[in-house]
Amino acid sequence: MLDIKNIYKNFGDNHVLKGVSTTIEKGEVLTIIGVSGSGKSTLLRCMNLLEEPTFGEVWMEGKLMTPVDPYLHFDVIRASNTYKALAAQGMGDEEAIHKIKVEDLLKEKHHGRAEGSEFSALMKKIYDENHIDINLGRQKMGMVFQNFNLFNNKTVKENITLAPVKIGVQRLKDAKKRGEAVMKTKADLQAEADKKAMVLLERIGLQEKADVYPSTLSGGQRQRVAIIRALAMEPDVMLFDEPTSALDPEMVGEVLDLIKDLVKSGMTSVIVTHEMGFAKEVSDRVIFMHDGVIAEEGTPDEVFNHPQNPRCREFLSKVLY
Amino acid sequence: MKKTVALVLALLIALVAFSGCTKTETNLAAAYDKYASQLNDKGSGGTLTVALSPDFAPMEFYDVAKTGNDAIVGFDVLLAKYLAQELGMTLALKPMSFDACQAAVQTGAVDIAISGFSWTYERSQNYALSDWYVAGDNETQQSIICLKENEGKFTAADDFKGHSIGYQGASLQQVLVGEVFGDMSDVDSTTYVYSDLGVAVEALKAKQVDFLAVAHGNGESIIASANGAIAFTGFDFEVDDIYKNNVCLLKKGNTDLLNKVNTALAKALANDYYTGWYDASKVYAGVSTLDELGFDDEGNKITE
Amino acid sequence: MEFLSNIAMIMAKYGHLFLITGIGYTLLLSAIAVVGGSFFGSLMALAKRSKIGVLRGIVTAIVEVVRGTPMLLQLYIGVFVFPLIIPPLNNLPYIYSCAIVLIINSSAYVSEIIRSGIEAVDPGQMEAARSLGLTQRTAMLSIILPQAVKNILPALGNEFITVIKETSLVSTFFAGDLMTSYLKVKGVTYLTLECLTITGVLYFALTFILSKILKAWERSMKAHA
Numbered sequence: 001m002l003d004i005k006n007i008y009k010n011f012g013d014n015h016v017l018k019g020v021s022t023t024i025e026k027g028e029v030l031t032i033i034g035v036s037g038s039g040k041s042t043l044l045r046c047m048n049l050l051e052e053p054t055f056g057e058v059w060m061e062g063k064l065m066t067p068v069d070p071y072l073h074f075d076v077i078r079a080s081n082t083y084k085a086l087a088a089q090g091m092g093d094e095e096a097i098h099k100i101k102v103e104d105l106l107k108e109k110h111h112g113r114a115e116g117s118e119f120s121a122l123m124k125k126i127y128d129e130n131h132i133d134i135n136l137g138r139q140k141m142g143m144v145f146q147n148f149n150l151f152n153n154k155t156v157k158e159n160i161t162l163a164p165v166k167i168g169v170q171r172l173k174d175a176k177k178r179g180e181a182v183m184k185t186k187a188d189l190q191a192e193a194d195k196k197a198m199v200l201l202e203r204i205g206l207q208e209k210a211d212v213y214p215s216t217l218s219g220g221q222r223q224r225v226a227i228i229r230a231l232a233m234e235p236d237v238m239l240f241d242e243p244t245s246a247l248d249p250e251m252v253g254e255v256l257d258l259i260k261d262l263v264k265s266g267m268t269s270v271i272v273t274h275e276m277g278f279a280k281e282v283s284d285r286v287i288f289m290h291d292g293v294i295a296e297e298g299t300p301d302e303v304f305n306h307p308q309n310p311r312c313r314e315f316l317s318k319v320l321y
Numbered sequence: 322m323k324k325t326v327a328l329v330l331a332l333l334i335a336l337v338a339f340s341g342c343t344k345t346e347t348n349l350a351a352a353y354d355k356y357a358s359q360l361n362d363k364g365s366g367g368t369l370t371v372a373l374s375p376d377f378a379p380m381e382f383y384d385v386a387k388t389g390n391d392a393i394v395g396f397d398v399l400l401a402k403y404l405a406q407e408l409g410m411t412l413a414l415k416p417m418s419f420d421a422c423q424a425a426v427q428t429g430a431v432d433i434a435i436s437g438f439s440w441t442y443e444r445s446q447n448y449a450l451s452d453w454y455v456a457g458d459n460e461t462q463q464s465i466i467c468l469k470e471n472e473g474k475f476t477a478a479d480d481f482k483g484h485s486i487g488y489q490g491a492s493l494q495q496v497l498v499g500e501v502f503g504d505m506s507d508v509d510s511t512t513y514v515y516s517d518l519g520v521a522v523e524a525l526k527a528k529q530v531d532f533l534a535v536a537h538g539n540g541e542s543i544i545a546s547a548n549g550a551i552a553f554t555g556f557d558f559e560v561d562d563i564y565k566n567n568v569c570l571l572k573k574g575n576t577d578l579l580n581k582v583n584t585a586l587a588k589a590l591a592n593d594y595y596t597g598w599y600d601a602s603k604v605y606a607g608v609s610t611l612d613e614l615g616f617d618d619e620g621n622k623i624t625e
Numbered sequence: 626m627e628f629l630s631n632i633a634m635i636m637a638k639y640g641h642l643f644l645i646t647g648i649g650y651t652l653l654l655s656a657i658a659v660v661g662g663s664f665f666g667s668l669m670a671l672a673k674r675s676k677i678g679v680l681r682g683i684v685t686a687i688v689e690v691v692r693g694t695p696m697l698l699q700l701y702i703g704v705f706v707f708p709l710i711i712p713p714l715n716n717l718p719y720i721y722s723c724a725i726v727l728i729i730n731s732s733a734y735v736s737e738i739i740r741s742g743i744e745a746v747d748p749g750q751m752e753a754a755r756s757l758g759l760t761q762r763t764a765m766l767s768i769i770l771p772q773a774v775k776n777i778l779p780a781l782g783n784e785f786i787t788v789i790k791e792t793s794l795v796s797t798f799f800a801g802d803l804m805t806s807y808l809k810v811k812g813v814t815y816l817t818l819e820c821l822t823i824t825g826v827l828y829f830a831l832t833f834i835l836s837k838i839l840k841a842w843e844r845s846m847k848a849h850a
């Protein structure tokens with residue numbers, strides 16, 4: 001469902017991600033572990049494009065979220081002037097493609113003309129056929145942040161209903177523009193969203209807090225509200241960026257319990273965490289990141305109990321005292 | 322804190338209630354107003370813009386009882402009205418600081434500056450200076466003032482050796498002090514330059530400087546306000562004719578206007594308008610401190 | 626003491642000029658400057674975030690020049706150069722040109738106040754909003770700007786108090802503010818110290834009272850959040 005293809009991310013001279021690829025299937029729970037700076041959060045943030053990958057592509061449910069990366073499409077490389085020049089010199093197909101990829105020889109990575117009109121036409125074609133608006137893509141992905149990021153100027157209930165209502169209203173407007181019959185009003189949408197929000201709040205036992213501002217809540221309460229805020233958009237995949245790292249120890253449990261519930265009900269999830277016990281318990285697959293690449297990958301049992309990569313072993317020995 | 326705010330507010334309100342409206346002593350403004358009303362400065366031949374700095378009684382200053390540009394009064398204002406009349410133009414006064422006046426003329430923002438300017442060599446190089454006009458004894462007589470206790474004791478140039486003398490920067494007085502006392506710099510004398518005549522007066526009162534060189538007319542105003550604390554030393558500078566009078570500033574190259582102005586000035590000089598204007602202005606300026614400080618209606622000091 | 630009796634005399638005779646005219650014009654000019662400055666400052670802040678490079682460049686240049694040159698210089702330009710571009714100013718008192726300069730000056734500072742007010746909002750707020758699929762525009766209007774306003778308003782209040790003091794420079798052109806009152810009275814009475822004292826006390830009273838009001842207002846806003 002969520003396809004990460006050869007992601008590189010550079011912040012200036014700092015190369016944080018150096019070629020990460022993975023596919024997350026529907027219903028899968030993937031946990032990402034590793035030391036600080038290994039790129040785990042960056043990888044997660046690349047998935048919903050909070051960070052734009054320097055190279056690589058992100059595909060969500062068969063739709064392209066990032067720009068087209070020519071290095072991932074051989075036919076596009078073959079259409080480039082650089083390839084044609086190399087081929088004219090007598091270089092073989094595989095060799096030329098390899099050389100171009102490894103040495104980053106393409107002068108144009110977007111729709112420009114530097115690599116010829118055939119190249120740019122093909123790039124545009126792939127883009128037009130597959131691209132999805134970033135906002136639409138993000139509406140199908142929910143993100144939970146380490147620092148909760150609840151909207152400080154909105155009540156708990158407003159936090160939850162803001163996006164569904166705003167986006168719903170925009171959809172109605174677009175439908176009207178297209179000339180379709182519009183059955184609902186903004187008030188209807190608001191009422192529906194409010195009802196859903198209360199159901200979600202009851203699920204986590206915070207229905208009394210519906211009309212208070214986030215500043216009055218504890219960390220654990222805020223994070224749980226943040227989680228159901230993301231759920232209110234009915235996403236297909238949830239991304240958790242160290243959801244408990246900023247919590248006092250006594251509140252970690254309630255948040256992890258909520259995530260466990262979520263996961264058990266079949267929500268596709270990608271979780272970056274330091275909570276190893278939790279990771280062992282809920283994950284279908286674990287990835288250990290080191291120095292910008294996937295250093296170890298497997299089932300929880302494989303990674304935690306029989307790690308092959310020495311870095312991974314070192315990390316786990318420090319963490320699982 | 323609330324109490325302090327309330328106190329300050331109450332004080333302000335009390336001040337407002339206490340301060341009445343200012344009334345001009347009409348009998349002392351009468352002479353001036355009469356001259357002003359005789360001058361027709363609303364001609365149809367365009368606007369004559371005049372820059373001046375109304376903080377220099379009696380040449381130009383404010384009568385706060387009047388409103389708008391009518392509140393700007395003084396000798397130079399009468400002269401400006403006269404020029405507008407002679408040129409058949411409408412007068413537009415543009416009040417601004419002394420330095421700004423000169424800038425205004427240079428940039429052409431105004432036609433002419435009439436603000437008690439003396440002739441100096443530098444000015445003659447950078448501006449078109451009109452012929453001189455007589456500003457009463459304000460310029461012809463240049464004096465030194467001191468604290469009352471020193472009155473009459475210093476009458477010759479050498480008497481001032483070993484003391485400090487102050488003057489307003491870039492003024493005629495600066496030139497005069499330099500000429501007469503210039504060779505005193507190796508003796509124990511010091512000179513002080515002030516940007517503001519008012520500041521210089523305060524320095525004199527505070528004994529930070531022993532003497533001030535001022536134009537005689539300004540000296541009179543200063544002494545009038547000082548309630549007996551300041552007096553003339555009795556020493557007057559010898560003033561070259563070339564410094565004795567005031568000039569108007571015009572933009573260099575503005576020969577057409579310059580000639581018209583000079584023609585009008587010549588006429589005023591021939592008919593001796595200047596004396597009457599200056600006396601009326603002096604009386605008008607003296608008014609603001611006259612009655613409070615014990616002057617009678619004639620302008621004589623009532624001795625206790 | 627003669628000093629105090631002089632002050633009493635000045636207040637009795639010219640008090641009106643200081644308290645009504647002077648303070649009145651000072652407050653009026655300051656209000657015009659800050660209100661006009663807020664309006665144009667908002668536009669400038671918006672322009673600075675625009676995608677059109679030329680627009681961004683022009684606005685940045687204006688802000689840098691206005692913040693990097695003395696107000697007095699700007700007033701000179703306003704009084705002597707603006708009438709060449711805007712002819713009606715030739716027939717109006719200098720206070721109009723001064724007001725225009727004050728508005729431009731305030732706009733530059735306000736645009737920076739707005740920019741930093743927006744930047745002071747936790748970036749996580751925008752990240753969360755975008756992650757939900759909200760557009761940049763909706764996120765700005767619903768989440769970021771309302772929170773930025775809480776940062777901006779106190780800074781605007783401070784700007785007003787600063788402007789009150791800066792308006793004193795219009796006295797160079799006898800525009801009618803409190804400092805002009807000082808010049809007028811001093812020019813006629815030659816009682817510099819007394820006039821300065823009165824003027825100083827009044828400026829202090831103005832800024833003191835306004836600071837207190839501003840603090841009380843800030844406190845009430847914080848309590849609300």
